Amino acid sequence: MHTQAPTALQAAQTRALRTGTPHAASGKFRLTKTALTSFLLGLYFITPWLRWTRAGESAQAIIVDIPASRFYLFGMEFWPPDLPLLLGLLIFSAATLFFVTAYFGRVWCGFTCPQTVWTDLFFGVDRRIDQRFGRDSALGQAIKSALHMLIAVLTAFTFTGYFIDITHLGGQLATGIAPAAAYVSLGVLTFTTYVFAAHTRENICLHMCPWPRFQSALLDSETLVVTYQSWRGDPRARARVPLRPELLDIGSEGPPAAQSYLAGSDAYRGDCVDCGKCVSSCPTRIDIRDGLQLGCIGCGLCIDACNTVMDRLDRPHGLIKLGTEMPAAPSVATAKRTRPRILRLKPMMFASVMLVSGSAMAVALANRSNVDASLEHQRQPPFVKMSDGSIRNDYALRFTHRGDDIASVAVTVEGLPGAAVRLSTGDEPTPAFICNRRSMSERVMVTVPMHAAPKGRVPVTVVLTERATNAPLARLETYFWGPGGAQ
Ligand code: SF4
Ligand code: SF4
Structure with missing residues (x-):
């Protein structure tokens, strides 16, 4: 039987609802949350300001260049053909999230989700203004609104700076020469940040986010979640009611000797003094x-709040703690000390997906070439007989390279003795084209004297090397048609 003593609890709830800001808790979960929030916000706001030398000039280290369809990550450059890598990254990230959720519940929601991080920032601002000016001060409310708007604008500006060089963005926006998309991005992100983090706040988690519904399928009975130890806390009553005698010698880790508190009476209470601090x-x-x-996002702030109360009452921590889920109203006898197993089917399945997708991405990244080249034989006609009797085949070469370190590309042919190569724009005597664009097309003409011409079709390899260093760039398998033989 639970003793109903709603006054303190209701008062705490009413206060929290009236101010819209939860009470500050202190403890290891609060510390962890503050550290992670600071780190993630710092990462978000500082990253676009990092610089990198690209093509001999200072450029933004991490930027998505939408007009050029490029993503730059320090010295790496990703093009649309690299999209499978993005897919691999998404699969790896999803598997990691599922894996962590299966072991530790909603730590993503409680500590790292952008909605949580920004809401925590706004809560922190509100608390400081309330402390300084008082909760009902009109000036305080005005300062709060101004700070909320400032954070929303900075958030939107930084987000836009991931797509347009942030060092020029302010000037472009101010002088009206920024792309229209920059103004749209600034407007939409300012609006959503202000509304979601300054006003809607936890209602996004409670009513709009689909993840809580989805994640319940990822939990099992041994997932660590925030739980109230009802075997120890009930019946709840004010501190002046005597504590159940069998609780006097417990540690924070487990129940005392088997006996049911339900056998007790209203003359005794459990460890919960119904102060409402957890709420x-x-x-x-x-x-x-x-x-x-x-609605529980697993942030652990209620654990910190309750531990503070336990300290005041000189009682052990852990009335609310991170543990496996307990029955709603267990007896002391059923509240066994259980440790979740490490090796469990569900998290191991997610770990294997992480391993496979992570390995595939690592291999793909390691083997990723900065050069894409393709060669197409021109079949109309398959060969041309020149006035001196030699035989010529034409090919369309498409060459793309990332980076700026290739100046000119030499073209040679293997597998066709006596062959000479000429390019539509190349120079002589070593056939090579100047690499003045990152994506270019070139006509390649391969000629052999009549006496060396093959009969019909023979396989040949066109080899591309960097002329300055002789470094191999690509080997393109194709064929050469000579007179005679089936065509
Ligand atoms: S903070 Fe602890 S003691 Fe206070 S109401 Fe919550 S569970 Fe009970
Ligand atoms: S119940 Fe506790 S862990 Fe869950 S959201 Fe509230 S404070 Fe965070």
């Missing part, structure tokens, strides 16, 4: 004592 510190305002709920 008023909760960013989604749920009461974790009602059991695991969709």
Whole structure:
């Protein structure tokens, strides 16, 4: 039987709802959350300002160049043909998220989701303004709104800076010469950040995000989730009610000797003094004592809040803790000390997907070439007989290279003795084309004297090398047609 003592709890809930800002908790979860929030916000806001030398000039180290269909990551350059790598990254990221969720519940939601990170930032701003000016101060409210808007604009500006060089973006926006998409991005991101993080806040997690519904399929009975230890906390009553005698000698790790608190009476209480601190510190305002709920984002702030109360009462920590889910109202006898197994089917399945997709990406990245080249034999006609009797075949070469370190490309042929190569724009005597664009087409003409011409079709290899260093760039398998033989 639970003693109903709603006054403190209701007061805490009412206060939290009125201010819209949960109470600050202090403890290891709060510290972890603050460290992660600071790190992720720093990463987001600083990254576009990092510079890298590209083509001899200072350029933004990480940028998506939409008009050129390029993504630059420091010294690496990704083109549309690299999209399978992006797919691999998405699969790897999803498997990692599922893996972590299967072991630790909703840590993504509680610590690293952008909605959580920005909401935490706005909560922090609100708390400081409330402390400085008081909760009902009109000036405080005005300052809050101004700061919310400033953060929203900076967030939107930084986001846009991932697509347009951020060092020029401010000037372009101010003088009206930025692309229309930059103004749209700035407007949409400012609006969504302001509304989602400054006003809607936890309601996004509670009512709009599909992830909580989806993630329940990823949990199993041994997943670590934030749980209220009802075997220890109930019945709840004010601190002046005497504590159940059998709780006096417990540690924070497990129940005392088997006996049911339900056999007790209202004369005794459990460790929960119904102060409501766990609820008023909760960013989604749920009461974790009602059991695991969709609204719990696993941030652990209620654990910190409750541990602080336990300290004050000189009681062990862990009335709310990270553990496997407990029955709603277990007896002391059923609240066994259980340790989740490491090797479990569901997380191991996700780990294997991580391993496969991660390895595939690593291999693809290691073997990724900066050069794409293709050669197409021109079949109309398959060969040309020249006035001196020699036989010529024509090919269309398409050459693409990432980076800026290739100046000119030499073209030779293997597998056809006596063959001479000429290019439509190349120079002599060593056939080579100047690499003045990153993507170019070239007509390749291969000629052999009549006496050396093959009969019908023979396989040949066109070899591309960097002329300055003789470094191999590509080997293109094709064929050469001579007179005679089936065509
Ligand atoms: S903070 Fe702890 S003691 Fe206070 S209501 Fe929550 S569970 Fe009970
Ligand atoms: S119940 Fe606890 S862990 Fe869950 S969202 Fe609220 S404060 Fe975070």
